[in-house]
Amino acid sequence: MSPVTVRRYTVANADAMRELGALLGRTCQAGDVMVLTGDLGAGKTTFTQGLGVGLGIEEAITSPTFVIARVHPSTGVGPDLVHVDAYRLGSAVELDELDLVADLSSSVVVVEWGGGLVGGLAESPIDVSIVRSDDDEDETRIVTVTVTGERWDAALVQGDPLT
Ligand SMILES: Nc1ncnc2c1ncn2[C@@H]1O[C@H](COP(=O)(O)OP(=O)(O)OP(=O)(O)O)[C@@H](O)[C@H]1O
Ligand SMILES: [Mg+2]
Numbered sequence: 001m002s003p004v005t006v007r008r009y010t011v012a013n014a015d016a017m018r019e020l021g022a023l024l025g026r027t028c029q030a031g032d033v034m035v036l037t038g039d040l041g042a043g044k045t046t047f048t049q050g051l052g053v054g055l056g057i058e059e060a061i062t063s064p065t066f067v068i069a070r071v072h073p074s075t076g077v078g079p080d081l082v083h084v085d086a087y088r089l090g091s092a093v094e095l096d097e098l099d100l101v102a103d104l105s106s107s108v109v110v111v112e113w114g115g116g117l118v119g120g121l122a123e124s125p126i127d128v129s130i131v132r133s134d135d136d137e138d139e140t141r142i143v144t145v146t147v148t149g150e151r152w153d154a155a156l157v158q159g160d161p162l163t
Contacts, residue, residue, distance in 0.1 A: 002124070002149040007159025011141045017043045018050030020143060024126070025054020025108075027155040030079035033122035034110040038130030043141050044112040047128065048083055051110060057081050071107070079108045086113040124148035 011017050028034070028051070036044040045063045052061045056076045064070045064085045072081040082104065104121065111118055118125050127146040132138075145156065 004124075004146065004148050005152055005156060005161075006144065006146045007156045007161060009143045009145065009159050011043075011143050013139045014043065014046050017046045017141060017143075018053065021047040021050025021052075022054035023050075023155055024128075024145065025051040027152055028055060028079070028108045028126075029151075030106045030108065031104075031122070032079075032108045032126060033104075033118050034108065034126040034128060035114040035118055036110060036112045036128050036130070037115055038141075039132065042130040042132050044128075044130060047130065047143075048081075048110050048112070051108075052081055055079065055081055055108060079106055082107045082109045084109065084111040084114065086111055086117050089113075089117065 009020055011020055024034075034051070036047060038044050045061070049061045052059075052072060056074055056078045057072045057080075058075045059072055061072060061081075061083060064083050068086070068089065069082060069084040072083060074080050109118075109121065126148075127144075129144045129146075131142045131144075133140050145159065147156065
């Protein structure tokens, strides 16, 4: 059994959120599926922008809310990034039923609001949960990252260990 690692990060602002995304993006591999959980405006798309940087995606990543999914081709040898916003999808829809114009097994798939959707897509999805402060003036986000496997050890060494 691969080890499960849980790390918690205190993320001060949007740039720090992009840095955390980039950190994870540098360790992602084709076939990885990442689920982003957090309220409206928590920072899921901001995190995904950093993920794209870490993967070497050069085009701008914006919220895909009105298109459900967008494919960002890699500019190098790395995997493409498939960015899905499942907010308006019924829970009955499975992600692999979406007619995505991408080979998911050769991409990194990141799904905002994907908690109930990614079931069949990956054995061990990467889980990123973002919680904002009750105080609207406070930009701090608490981010909990759950990953499986030893390849994450070096990338996540600076997080607060929860396991
Ligand atoms: N620490 C932080 N981390 C992330 N975003 C932050 C932070 N502080 C402020 N922000 C701002 O909060 C907003 C987050 O918006 P974003 O679109 O990333 O959220 P979201 O979770 O994707 O929302 P939605 O559910 O609507 O898709 C951005 O305007 C960003 O600049
Ligand atoms: Mg978003």
